[in-house]
Amino acid sequence: MHIYANPTRFLSLARWLTPLLFWSGLALSVGAVAWGLFMVPPDRLMGDTVRILFIHVPAAWLGMGGWAGIAISSAMLLIWKHPLAALAARAIAVPGMVFCAICLATGSIWGRPTWGTWWEWDGRLTSMLVLLFLYAGYIALTEAAEKEGSSTKIAAIFGMVGAVNVPIINRSVVWWNSLHQPPSITAGKSAIEATFLVPLLIAVVGFSLLFGAIVLMRMRALIAQAQVEARLRRRALDDDAPAMAAATPAMEQA
Amino acid sequence: MMREQLNQWDFVLMAYGVGVVALAMLIAWAWRSMARAEARRDAVRRR
Numbered sequence: 001m002h003i004y005a006n007p008t009r010f011l012s013l014a015r016w017l018t019p020l021l022f023w024s025g026l027a028l029s030v031g032a033v034a035w036g037l038f039m040v041p042p043d044r045l046m047g048d049t050v051r052i053l054f055i056h057v058p059a060a061w062l063g064m065g066g067w068a069g070i071a072i073s074s075a076m077l078l079i080w081k082h083p084l085a086a087l088a089a090r091a092i093a094v095p096g097m098v099f100c101a102i103c104l105a106t107g108s109i110w111g112r113p114t115w116g117t118w119w120e121w122d123g124r125l126t127s128m129l130v131l132l133f134l135y136a137g138y139i140a141l142t143e144a145a146e147k148e149g150s151s152t153k154i155a156a157i158f159g160m161v162g163a164v165n166v167p168i169i170n171r172s173v174v175w176w177n178s179l180h181q182p183p184s185i186t187a188g189k190s191a192i193e194a195t196f197l198v199p200l201l202i203a204v205v206g207f208s209l210l211f212g213a214i215v216l217m218r219m220r221a222l223i224a225q226a227q228v229e230a231r232l233r234r235r236a237l238d239d240d241a242p243a244m245a246a247a248t249p250a251m252e253q254a
Numbered sequence: 255m256m257r258e259q260l261n262q263w264d265f266v267l268m269a270y271g272v273g274v275v276a277l278a279m280l281i282a283w284a285w286r287s288m289a290r291a292e293a294r295r296d297a298v299r300r301r
Contacts, residue, residue, distance in 0.1 A: 047262050048262040048263055048266055049262050049266060051266045052265065052270075055270060056269070094284075095284070098276055102272065102273050102276050102277070105269075105272045105273075106269040106272065109265050109268050109269040109272070110265065112260070113260045113262055210277075210281075214281060214284045217285055217287075217288040218284055218287070220288045221292075222291075224288070224291035224295040225291050225294075225295075227295050228294055228295050228298050231298050
């Protein structure tokens, strides 16, 4: 991981990885969604609304996975002071928040015909909404740190502390048994029929690759912005140097 | 007993509409900000 602490080395990898992740992710996501929309039969209990799960489940996975990524990057920044870790965490925040919002919106739309309500203050829904607010807070903190030139450590600590919500979201359906169904996929076994499970897993892989491509795009943008700022600052210092040198003897004589 | 008759496909299309629009906007924003930032960096290097 420390090999990629050098932005030039990281960029040489990111330049070919971005289109690869993007196009493979797009192909898999579109294929899985088309499979889920047009080829999967209606579910015995949920009917046609089962098709919403092919976008809702990957969005939920990436909403939570995004925050896990922020927490890991924050730990790398605080422990090893990895120079790209702060950029990686910042790059994950907006895509993570968008996927979290998609999860909440599609879940609400699914809930109306299935549960008879758009929203319920159930453990899973509420903890997912808290995650959306955590993302908003993290983005505000990093933007403020960037604008005012303050330390990125506060945002990194916030990123690590906020990670406590991820296992709460995961276990919420077990701890507070309410409207949301218990976990359907656990380690080694699944309560979902293979007809639904296969396109669902392809959708999860496809959207994850797309997420990776978006994060790389954000990282490349943030690195380019930092390089421009560093170059302009260096140029301003170089421009000031002759003027300072000319002013120094005059000041000494005075 | 009164029971609501809801067309489930309306909800399916609404969910995919929201998801696809949000994702398309995210991709367009990420790509555009990357392309702009890299073009600006190259212009500053050439100057």
